[in-house]
Amino acid sequence: MKRFVLLLAIGLITLLAACGGDDKESTSAGVSESEVTDEVWEKIQDEGVLTVGTAGTLYPSTYYPEDSDELTGYEVEIQREIANRLGVDIEFEVMGFDAILTALDSGRIDMTAMGLRGERKEKFSYTQPIKYSYATMIVRKDDHSGINSLEDLEGKVAGGAATTVYSEIAEKFGAEVKTYGNATNDAYLRDVHNGRTDVVINDYYLQSLAIQAFPEFNIELHPDLKFHTSTASIVMPKHADKLHQEVEQIVADMLEDGTLKKISEEFFDGQDVSVEPEEDIIEIEGIAK
CATH class of the missing domain: 3.40.190.10 (Periplasmic binding protein-like II)
Known part of the structure; x- marks a missing residue:
């Protein structure tokens, strides 16, 4: 076991809304799935690269193993798999935890993994929990x-x-x-x-x-x-509707096909963090979730 910093992380779950009609999924704006797009998605498709912000020092979620310059970890490998299923390359930008959401908001990065709570939930788009x-x-x-x-x-x-x-x-x-x-x-x-x-x-x-x-x-x-209790999700810019739609589906598929469980067991000593723990947890009044 190597010595790395603690992950500070906490967030909440959201799901894509859907409605019927012509067998096409619709967004909350009433646009069919085939018509949904956004600037972030178009940039990723044009460049063929998904840019991800990560701390790189938070074992076992995002870190460099000793004597290695290859970034890895639970969140890192999930995002690698997302890029693979999107058919694009992935580039990681390593930065301080507090700078990641600023970079996401400014367009410097396309995606990250963390928990959101309180007002931050209104400022970004996020998937169902990965943890x-x-x-x-x-x-x-x-x-x-x-x-x-x-x-x-x-x-x-x-x-x-x-x-x-x-x-x-x-x-x-x-x-x-x-x-x-x-x-x-x-x-x-x-x-x-x-x-x-x-x-x-x-x-x-x-x-x-x-x-x-x-x-x-x-x-x-x-x-x-x-x-x-807390959750962590894949987080994207607020109006990246097409990217959100695609990544949400990939996360759902990874949960169903066992990929999240497999990656979790690799990095969390055999434990599956992709499912809710069966514990009696004290909830604290006045702390935003």
């Missing part, structure tokens, strides 16, 4: 950092990033958030181990893998606290 998850906490093993409930976060120091839902949760319950730049897992987890911070709140699947890489640290996943 379901929930939040957990990494705490010190010997005393769980004094945290036995979400309310016990009050007065604690949480390692995280300033603009994520995980930091919002920490702050809602009274924790101070210690922010990091493009740091690797060892920076986050070592600080919990040595007491500089008390907790890291993040995605269950990612934290369960990250923690395995540091058996020497006095840390573990909190055994009792599972909260705030």
Whole structure:
């Protein structure tokens, strides 16, 4: 297991609307499937290239294996397969997580993979989920950092990033958030181990893998606290109607034919993140989904 940064990611599901008539699927604007187009789709077809924005440092979703310059990961390989099924090449632009949606909005990239919540859901187009998850906490093993409930976060120091839902949760319950730049897992987890911070709140699947890489640290996943369900989707510009239509269908096909499950099991230690977890999850009032 290599040492990479935590994925901060959370989002919601949407489906294409359809209505009958002449066996042609229609968009919400009443345009038949064969007539739907958009500038993003036309550019991709003209250039023969799908440009994807990704962080490249978020194991196991988007990362470079040690001693390799070949980008890989769960999200990366899904988007490679989407490009393959579209019949175009793919180019990845590696950038900071917070810059990806700006690049998507400006037209620098055509697509990304992440979760959207709150107002961001209204600004972009997105597919049904490619990943379901929930939040957990990494705490010190010997005393769980004094945290036995979400309310016990009050007065604690949480390692995280300033603009994520995980930091919002920490702050809602009274924790101070210690922010990091493009740091690797060892920076986050070592600080919990040595007491500089008390907790890291993040995605269950990612934290369960990250923690395995540091058996020497006095840390573990909190055994009792599972909260705030989340999803991640393929995200595109708001008015990229044809691209959305095509990618939505490909994601549905990949779910049905088992491709999502196969890729998930490769990167998530045999676990299938493409289906909803069967867990009793605490939902937090006032945190946007």
